[in-house]
Amino acid sequence: xxxxxxxxxxxxxxxxxxxxxxxxxxxxxxxxxxxxxxxxxxxxxxxxxxxxxxxxxxxxxxxxxxxxxxxxxxxxxxxxxxxxxxxxxxxxxxxxxxxxxxxxxxxxxxxxxxxxxxxxxxxxxxxxxxxxxxxxxxxxxxxxxxxxxxxxxxxxxxxxxxxxxxxxxxxxxxxxxxxxxxxxxxxxxxxxxxxxxxxxxxxxxxxxxxxxxxxxxxxxxxxxxxxxxxxxxxxxxxxxxxxxxxxxxxxxxxxxxxxxxxxxxxxxxxxxxxxxxxxxxxxxxxxxxxxxxxxxxxxxxxxxxxxxxxx
Amino acid sequence: xxxxxxxxxxxxxxxxxxxxxxxxxxxxxxxxxxxxxxxxxxxxxxxxxxxxxxxxxxxxxxxxxxxxxxxxxxxxxxxxxxxxxxxxxxxxxxxxxxxxxxxxxxxxxxxxxxxxxxxxxxxxxxxxxxxxxxxxxxxxxxxxxxxxxxxxxxxxxxxxxxxxxxxxxxxxxxxxxxxxxxxxxxxxxxxxxxxxxxxxxxxxxxxxxxxxxxxxxxxxxxxxxxxxxxxxxxxxxxxxxxxxxxxxxxxxxxxxxxxxxxxxxxxxxxxxxxxxxxxxxxxxxxxxxxxxxxxxxxxxxxxxxxxxxxx
Numbered sequence: 001x002x003x004x005x006x007x008x009x010x011x012x013x014x015x016x017x018x019x020x021x022x023x024x025x026x027x028x029x030x031x032x033x034x035x036x037x038x039x040x041x042x043x044x045x046x047x048x049x050x051x052x053x054x055x056x057x058x059x060x061x062x063x064x065x066x067x068x069x070x071x072x073x074x075x076x077x078x079x080x081x082x083x084x085x086x087x088x089x090x091x092x093x094x095x096x097x098x099x100x101x102x103x104x105x106x107x108x109x110x111x112x113x114x115x116x117x118x119x120x121x122x123x124x125x126x127x128x129x130x131x132x133x134x135x136x137x138x139x140x141x142x143x144x145x146x147x148x149x150x151x152x153x154x155x156x157x158x159x160x161x162x163x164x165x166x167x168x169x170x171x172x173x174x175x176x177x178x179x180x181x182x183x184x185x186x187x188x189x190x191x192x193x194x195x196x197x198x199x200x201x202x203x204x205x206x207x208x209x210x211x212x213x214x215x216x217x218x219x220x221x222x223x224x225x226x227x228x229x230x231x232x233x234x235x236x237x238x239x240x241x242x243x244x245x246x247x248x249x250x251x252x253x254x255x256x257x258x259x260x261x262x263x264x265x266x267x268x269x270x271x272x273x274x275x276x277x278x279x280x281x282x283x284x285x286x287x288x289x290x291x292x293x294x295x296x297x298x299x300x301x302x303x304x305x306x307x308x309x310x311x
Numbered sequence: 312x313x314x315x316x317x318x319x320x321x322x323x324x325x326x327x328x329x330x331x332x333x334x335x336x337x338x339x340x341x342x343x344x345x346x347x348x349x350x351x352x353x354x355x356x357x358x359x360x361x362x363x364x365x366x367x368x369x370x371x372x373x374x375x376x377x378x379x380x381x382x383x384x385x386x387x388x389x390x391x392x393x394x395x396x397x398x399x400x401x402x403x404x405x406x407x408x409x410x411x412x413x414x415x416x417x418x419x420x421x422x423x424x425x426x427x428x429x430x431x432x433x434x435x436x437x438x439x440x441x442x443x444x445x446x447x448x449x450x451x452x453x454x455x456x457x458x459x460x461x462x463x464x465x466x467x468x469x470x471x472x473x474x475x476x477x478x479x480x481x482x483x484x485x486x487x488x489x490x491x492x493x494x495x496x497x498x499x500x501x502x503x504x505x506x507x508x509x510x511x512x513x514x515x516x517x518x519x520x521x522x523x524x525x526x527x528x529x530x531x532x533x534x535x536x537x538x539x540x541x542x543x544x545x546x547x548x549x550x551x552x553x554x555x556x557x558x559x560x561x562x563x564x565x566x567x568x569x570x571x572x573x574x575x576x577x578x579x580x581x582x583x584x585x586x587x588x589x590x591x592x593x594x595x596x597x598x599x600x601x602x603x604x605x606x607x608x609x610x611x612x613x614x615x616x617x618x619x620x621x622x
Contacts, residue, residue, distance in 0.1 A: 099421050106414045108617050110428035110609065113413065117421035131442065 003034045004094060005062065005070050007085065008121070009078035010040045013205070014047045014186075018147030019076035019121035021059060022140045023097055026125065027074065030132040035074070038062045040085060044204070046150060046190025053186075054142035054175070065091045077121035077147075079105040097124050099151075118161035122147030126167055141174035146186055153222075154183040156262045157296045187259045191223045198232060198239035202254060209302060211309035214250035214272060217243070218305070220297050222257050226265045229256045230288070233267070237287065240269050251276065253305070257295050264294040266301075272309065279308035314345045315405060316373065316381050318396065319432070320389035321351045324516050325358045325497075329458030330387040330432035332370060333451045334408055337436065338385065341443040346385070349373040351396060355515055357461060357501025357533075364497075365453035365486070376402045388432035388458075390416040393519055408435050410462075410470075411609060415521065429472035433458030437478055452485035457497055464533075465494040467573050468607045498570050502533050504540060509550035512543075513565060520613060522620035525561035525583060528554070529616070531608050533570045540567045541576065541599070548598065551580050562587065564616070568606050575605040577612075583620065590619035 006024040008016025017039060024037035039059040043051060051058055064087045065073055073085065074095045081088045081104050095112035096105075099121050116124050122144040129136045136144070148168055152160040155168060172179040193201055206219035223229050229236075240252045251270030258264065267288040268276045282289040294300040317335040319327025328350060335348035350370040354362060362369055375398045376384055384396065385406045392399045392415050406423035407416075410432050427435050433455040440447050447455070459479055463471040466479060483490040504512055517530035534540050540547075551563045562581030569575065578599040579587045593600040605611040 101418045101420050102413075102422070102424070103417045105416075107412045108614050109412050110410055111413070111426060112428065113424045113426035115422060115424035117423065 002072070003036060003070050004072045004074060005065050005068070005085075006035050006037050006074040006076065007040055007059070007062070008076050009083040011205075012039050012041050012047070013044065013077075014050055014150035014190075015120045015122055015147035016077040017043055017047050017059065018050070018143035019097060019125050021056065022122065022125045022136075022144050023074065023076050023128070025137070025140055026128055026132065026134060030128075030134050044190060045192055046186060047146075049186055049189030050143060050146040053182075054139040054146075056139050056143060076125070079103075079115075081105060097121055097128070099124060116161075119155070119157070119159050119164040120148040120151040122151075123161070123164055123167050126171060136171075136174050138175055141171045142177065145171035145175050145177070145179075145182075149179075149183040149186060150190075153257070153259055153262065153295050154180070154187060158299045159296050184260070187222060188224060191221075191259065193221060193223060193229060198235040199242075201232075202236065202239050202243060202252070207297070208247075208249070209305070211306055214309060215248060216251045216253065216270075216272075216305060216309070217247070217249040218253045218255070218297055218301060220255040220257055220264075222259045224258065224260050226256050226258050226263075230265065230267075233286075233288075236267065237269060240267075244270065253301070255291075255294070255297060255301060259295075262293060262295050264291045265289070266291050266294075275308045275311075276305065278311070279304040313383070314347060314381050315383045315385055316349050316376055316379070316396075317346050317385040317387060318349050318351055318370070318373070319387050320394040320518070322355075322514060322517055323350050323352050323358070324355065324388075325361055325454075325461035325501075326431045326433050326458035327388040328354055328358050328370065329361070329454035330408060330436050332367065333433065333436045333447075333455050334385065334387050334439070336448070336451060337439055337443065337445060341439075341445050355501060356503055357497060358457075360497055360500035361454060361457040364493075365450040365457075367450050367454060387436070390414075390426075391520075392416060393521070408432055408439070410435060412613075427472075430466070430468070430470050430475040431459040431462040433462075434472070434475055434478050437482060447482075447485055449486055452482045453488065456482035456486050456488070456490075456493075460490075460494040460497060461501075464568075464570050464573065464606050465491070465498060468610070470607045470610050498533060499535065502535055502570065504532060504534060509543060509546040510553070512540075513547060513550050513554060513563070518608070519558075519560070520616070522617055525620060526559060527562045527564065527581075527583075527616060527620070528558070528560040529564045529566070529608055529612060531566040531568055531575075533568050535569065535571050537567050537569050537574075537576045541578075544578070544597075544599070547578065548580060551578075555581065564612065566602075566605070566608060566612060570606075573604060573606050575602045576600070577602050577605075586619045586622075587616065589622070590615040 006020045008020045021037040024035040027033040027035035037059040072092045072094050076097045254267040256265040317331045319331045332348040335346040338344040338346035348370040383403045387408045565578040567576040
């Protein structure tokens with residue numbers, strides 16, 4: 001077999017970079033494959049902190065596999081084709097390591113798929129090291145730990161799996177860091193919103209959902225100070241209204257998530273604010289409201305919106 | 312979690328029955344789930360031989376999960392919804408253990424998926440027993456061995472994975488049988504076509520594939536004498552045309568596989584015989600043609616049809 005690319009999703013987050021980097025190493029060492037980790041986007045600020053901390057060079061960017069002479073790929077932290085490399089439909093998917101739902105994914109041939117409903121793709125890659133009895137190098141343990149911390153907001157998100165706590169402890173030991181101290185420092189590195197324009201801020205981590213015929217955009221930013229973000233409300237609302245007009249979003253929901261106290265402020269603009277209020281049983285005042293304990297878009301926001309819009 | 316159904320595909324073959332029966336046992340013992348193996352069809356003659364040989368009662372038939380009060384399921388030996396239980400879209404897929412391509416499969420939530428491109432789903436289930444350090448009971452070892460023998464035609468099919476030989480040896484030892492002797496006896500038990508009507512014959516092991524908007528039925532029968540099956544060609548073609556009309560299959564491809572010499576005769580009827588001829592680079596004469604060395608629908612027929620229908 002010739003060279004195989006291993007990569008996470010577009011707009012990569014820390015788990016996408018960490019799981020692909022580590023799995024490429026595992027594939028070389030344990031499966032004797034010529035595997036290269038590549039990325040579909042630049043590291044975000046949190047991931048840049050992680051790579052710098054553990055002395056790892058960011059995987060090089062690629063836009064197409066075929067253009068690089070590669071026709072076999074392994075996906076980590078995603079499976080939906082619209083989140084993958086541009087020419088995903090033209091190459092052979094050799095394997096997938098992921099922790100998301102399966103959708104818009106199809107292959108012509110049997111493949112390796114290792115999916116588990118756990119907190120991060122990094123958690124699964126770590127389990128594969130153990131199954132293959134391969135030592136995890138210190139810097140790779142650091143990356144995998146960071147992927148798990150990032151996706152679960154330091155094991156506080158309801159997406160955290162019962163097994164993830166033990167995984168985090170073991171990886172922290174291998175990486176030689178204190179879980180809580182390192183985790184908070186890492187998450188804080190991703191909360192530097194002051195350097196971002198309002199347009200950038202609402203697009204850091206945003207996904208569109210089709211809810212009963214409405215295009216609803218749900219974005220999330222992490223912060224250590226919700227009030228600091230709300231100080232920019234007028235500017236952010238202008239960016240949201242411009243984005244709604246340009247993309248025909250019926251509604252725009254921005255989760256401003258306090259990573260220290262694990263709560264979110266919801267800022268919502270659009271045509272269905274009544275449905276958004278009903279979804280969370282709160283009243284928007286000046287377009288925003290507090291949602292205690294909410295940190296997960298996947299578990300604590302999208303299902304509630306889906307139900308309310310379908311009611 | 313309440314009761315979970317574990318089942319293989321419609322028109323179950325030995326691997327579908329064996330992998331679901333064994334995985335349900337594993338899920339009860341290792342994962343402490345209330346798992347019940349059920350089946351979407353009666354055992355074929357080969358499978359009946361296997362169940363009788365190892366003293367196992369066939370899983371009960373179910374047509375719907377919801378009707379039985381079950382809303383969570385685990386699929387073995389398949390993932391495509393049209394090969395699954397009738398109400399698959401209305402239930403939660405908790406997990407999948409499979410060795411086929413992925414297509415027409417979508418979930419709302421993250422799940423367990425364990426897919427490997429190996430000879431049988433039974434091979435993967437056996438690996439899961441080992442990973443969970445759970446002893447394989449003798450009769451379950453016999454079933455898993457039979458699933459592997461059935462799907463690989465006694466390790467001769469190109470779908471046989473390098474690791475499957477060792478799996479077969481270990482399972483034969485656990486089951487207390489001689490691999491070659493038992494394997495041939497078991498396969499021959501499935502070649503008794505004389506007792507079957509043409510309608511039964513074309514439905515023994517048949518799957519539907521959606522190829523570029525066409526519903527293509529691909530059936531396979533095992534024999535020790537291809538000519539004996541072709542003696543019944545007129546009767547078989549009438550059954551195929553009736554089935555096409557009743558089920559809106561654009562095409563019907565029947566593989567008549569010689570299990571001793573590892574070749575197949577392809578009988579094809581339908582609207583796209585040009586695409587079928589192009590797929591195999593042969594010319595159908597009197598609706599059939601010889602395909603040397605072909606014994607695997609999955610590796611040697613479906614990918615070729617997929618490519619040809621998409622060309």
